[in-house]
Amino acid sequence: VVRRSLLLFGLGLIASGNIGQQLWDVRWLGVLQRIAICYFFTSVLFLNFNLRGMITAFVGLLIGYWAIMTFVPVPGIGAGSFAADTNLANWIDRNYLPGKLYDFTRDPEGILSTLPAIGTCLLGVFAGLFMRDSQVSPQRKTVWLTAAGCALLAVGYLWALQFPVIKAIWTSSYVLVTGGYSVLLLAALHQIVDVWGARRWATVFTWIGANAIALYFLNELLSYQDVASRIVGAHVSGLLDRTVAPGTGNFVIALLALGFAVTLARYLYTRKIFVRV
Numbered sequence: 001v002v003r004r005s006l007l008l009f010g011l012g013l014i015a016s017g018n019i020g021q022q023l024w025d026v027r028w029l030g031v032l033q034r035i036a037i038c039y040f041f042t043s044v045l046f047l048n049f050n051l052r053g054m055i056t057a058f059v060g061l062l063i064g065y066w067a068i069m070t071f072v073p074v075p076g077i078g079a080g081s082f083a084a085d086t087n088l089a090n091w092i093d094r095n096y097l098p099g100k101l102y103d104f105t106r107d108p109e110g111i112l113s114t115l116p117a118i119g120t121c122l123l124g125v126f127a128g129l130f131m132r133d134s135q136v137s138p139q140r141k142t143v144w145l146t147a148a149g150c151a152l153l154a155v156g157y158l159w160a161l162q163f164p165v166i167k168a169i170w171t172s173s174y175v176l177v178t179g180g181y182s183v184l185l186l187a188a189l190h191q192i193v194d195v196w197g198a199r200r201w202a203t204v205f206t207w208i209g210a211n212a213i214a215l216y217f218l219n220e221l222l223s224y225q226d227v228a229s230r231i232v233g234a235h236v237s238g239l240l241d242r243t244v245a246p247g248t249g250n251f252v253i254a255l256l257a258l259g260f261a262v263t264l265a266r267y268l269y270t271r272k273i274f275v276r277v
Helices: 002-015 031-048 051-071 088-096 114-131 138-159 172-195 200-210 212-222 224-243 248-270
Strands: none
Touching (some): 051 114, 114 138, 172 200, 200 212, 212 224, 212 248
């Protein structure tokens, strides 16, 4: 767990272009770095606690984060603000997160907001444990997943009336709402693929899933969209916008970039090249 966490964190630093930078110019936190931190702490919980203990930790993280963000005052501003640059998570990053921040005054993968992000990772553990439970029939799994997804959405949107759904500070309601939609999507895919046996259409997702981190890392280094933009060219993109509809050029570029990613994923999968991280 420690080795994988450090490797993911290091890849995140490379992907952010931090190698060779002065310490004060390094962006220490980012997407892969957050995955590394959340993976580490979630693994520690998984290895040392039973299901009840992990559920307790999940609830404690979400409620604890809500309480801190709601009741701890921001110096010079007060308590209970969730707006950009006036909430506690942004204030902590601005004053205590070393190096460069993604948005100059705040970071969407900052220090305090990592706590509820661990809760998001725990939701994945709960789903995985449930899917591996052989005592529950495949059809009943779809029913229970659907019920769980609806429950998460209901609680999340109710909580959002006071603690809004905000990705940039990973609010507790955001964890529940995104988790709810994810569980509903899992239920639908489980029903289609595992219960009904319709699998051929999903092959492309197998290609991508087999090298997900590698594909993401390569995109951060090379940017599939930048390559696609060079191939299409500004002239063709502008011509499409004028002759078809505004935004058509960007849409074609996005489709081409997606094609690059899928083609690379298929190449790696068919040649049994799996980058283990």
